[in-house]
Amino acid sequence: MWNSIIITNNKIQNKDIKKIINGKNSSIVIRNFYEKQNCRKIINKLSSMNLKNDSKKFNHIGPFLMNYTTKKNEYFQNAEKANNVFRKIFENVENPVNKIKSVISKSFPDHTILKIKENKQDYAACTIRRHVKGKEVNLHKDNVQYEGTEYSVSKINNQLSCILHLQETEKGGNLSIYKKQWERNLEKFREIEFGYSNFLKNDIVGDTIKSKVGDLVIINPNYLHEVTKIQGNSDRITLGMFFGIQNKTKKIFSWV
Amino acid sequence: MIEAKNMTDIIWGNGTKIISTISFEMNVTHRKDGNSDKYNDVEKITISDVDLPGLTDNKSEWTTESLQKVIVNAFLKCEINSKTQEGNLIAKVSHSGAAGY
Numbered sequence: 001m002w003n004s005i006i007i008t009n010n011k012i013q014n015k016d017i018k019k020i021i022n023g024k025n026s027s028i029v030i031r032n033f034y035e036k037q038n039c040r041k042i043i044n045k046l047s048s049m050n051l052k053n054d055s056k057k058f059n060h061i062g063p064f065l066m067n068y069t070t071k072k073n074e075y076f077q078n079a080e081k082a083n084n085v086f087r088k089i090f091e092n093v094e095n096p097v098n099k100i101k102s103v104i105s106k107s108f109p110d111h112t113i114l115k116i117k118e119n120k121q122d123y124a125a126c127t128i129r130r131h132v133k134g135k136e137v138n139l140h141k142d143n144v145q146y147e148g149t150e151y152s153v154s155k156i157n158n159q160l161s162c163i164l165h166l167q168e169t170e171k172g173g174n175l176s177i178y179k180k181q182w183e184r185n186l187e188k189f190r191e192i193e194f195g196y197s198n199f200l201k202n203d204i205v206g207d208t209i210k211s212k213v214g215d216l217v218i219i220n221p222n223y224l225h226e227v228t229k230i231q232g233n234s235d236r237i238t239l240g241m242f243f244g245i246q247n248k249t250k251k252i253f254s255w256v
Numbered sequence: 257m258i259e260a261k262n263m264t265d266i267i268w269g270n271g272t273k274i275i276s277t278i279s280f281e282m283n284v285t286h287r288k289d290g291n292s293d294k295y296n297d298v299e300k301i302t303i304s305d306v307d308l309p310g311l312t313d314n315k316s317e318w319t320t321e322s323l324q325k326v327i328v329n330a331f332l333k334c335e336i337n338s339k340t341q342e343g344n345l346i347a348k349v350s351h352s353g354a355a356g357y
Contacts, residue, residue: 069309069351147351149310188270190331192286192352 002179002205004029004217012107012218020220021158026177026207030103033216038093039166043237045089046128061085062127064256069147072118079124086125096239097125100162100216101254104243108252111245116253118152123255128166131173131236136229138195141182142221144244144255153255156244161221164239165211170232175217177225178206200224265291265336267299267345268352271327277318278303279344280327282334293336300344304337307350 005016007030019025046061062082068075090096105113116123131137142161148154163175178201189197201224208228211217219225221242230236244253268286275281279302284295306313308326333352336345 070307147309184329187329187331188283188285190268190270190285190352192268192333 002026002207004207004209006031008032010103012103014107014109017107017160017218020160020218023179023181023220023223026179026219026223027175027209028218029209029211030216030218031212032214033103034096034099034164034214035094036214038096039213041093042089042096042128042239043167045092046237049085049088059132060127060129062124062256064127065123065144065151065153066142066147070150072150076118076121076123079122082124082127083122089128096164097241097254100164100241103216104160104162104252104254108245108250111250111252113252113254116152116255123153123253125254125256126239126241127256128237128239131169131227131230131238133169133230133233133235135236136172137227138191139178139198139201139224139226140195141224142242143182144242146182146184151255153242153244153253155246156253157247158245159221160243160245161219162241162243163211163217163219165213165215165217165237166239167234167237168211168213168232169230169234169236172229172231173236174208174210174228175219175225176206176208176228177219177223178204180204180224182222182224195226196224265293265295267291267295267334267336269299269332269334271330271332272298274320274323274327275300277320277323278315280323282332295345299334301334301349302340302344302346303349304346305348307348309351 004027005025012028016028020028063075063078101113144154144159189200209217241254241256266288267284269282269284271280271282273281281300284297284299287295311326331352333350334347336347338346
């Protein structure tokens with residue numbers, strides 16, 4: 001068994017974070033982290049804004065750094081545009097990005113969360129992804145230390161991924177995470193477009209996290225993970241962001 | 257002497273060994289459907305252009321060590337421009353599918 005740490009009081013402790021970093025637990029799930037009413041307001045706002053997606057193919061708002069590994073200028077230009085859009089989306093609700101930063105900050109009392117800039121440019125605050133019926137996200141990892149080497153945020157010791165569920169689908173669309181950390185020799189099991197062969201999860205213990213609207217899920221994204229196929233008619237909509245922890249300087253950065 | 261072959265074939269695989277400051281050996285794991293040529297399971301690649309995080313575009317700055325860091329074990333996409341008489345593939349080399357969800 002490999003289980004989530006379930007939190008119901010919006011408070012996580014540093015020992016909880018350590019448990020997901022070292023793989024003792026699969027994830028932290030903070031139930032009802034963000035008010036459902038605010039999730040609904042954000043969805044309504046998204047619908048009313050007639051936004052152009054950053055990527056038509058994958059339907060997300062906000063650039064994802066890993067899509068710009070050698071195109072820094074383009075990333076930061078799109079990050080600036082996206083941050084302006086996010087300001088509008090969040091103008092009448094409690095800012096979910098700040099709320100996530102706050103809970104992470106409190107779990108690292110001896111660290112400082114910094115708004116990191118590169119050449120005076122901001123990283124994107126978050127990404128909002130809309131996964132439609134039939135969509136699934138292949139087995140993969142997120143590791144900025146490997147693929148984001150041209151960015152300052154790659155100089156970290158540990159990476160956390162935070163996913164806030166803004167809208168759930170009726171069936172499927174669950175996050176499954178496997179107790180297998182990515183290492184460079186797994187690159188020989190890569191799929192062409194994205195991710196890794198499903199063969200890698202054979203005989204590996206995993207945990208499927210069933211999240212509700214308003215739940216925040218925190219994982220160590222270097223463990224292989226996937227999103228199961230969305231089978232309901234409603235889209236799965238999430239807000240995601242990464243945190244990087246620098247042990248020596250006791251600094252924490254966020255980006256997507 | 258280079259034999260120009262006007263190909264746009266693509267192969268993917270993992271870098272295994274650095275041969276020089278502009279060439280390496282690769283285990284080929286995937287081939288584009290419709291490639292005009294056949295490719296062996298192991299091919300030698302001479303880099304014509306590069307799009308690899310952590311490696312400058314300026315070839316004169318490349319060393320075997322800098323190629324080692326970004327090529328060995330990495331999953332690479334090679335867009336083949338031509339072939340040398342010795343059989344090395346001359347290709348644009350990039351990281352493939354780092355993200356995209």
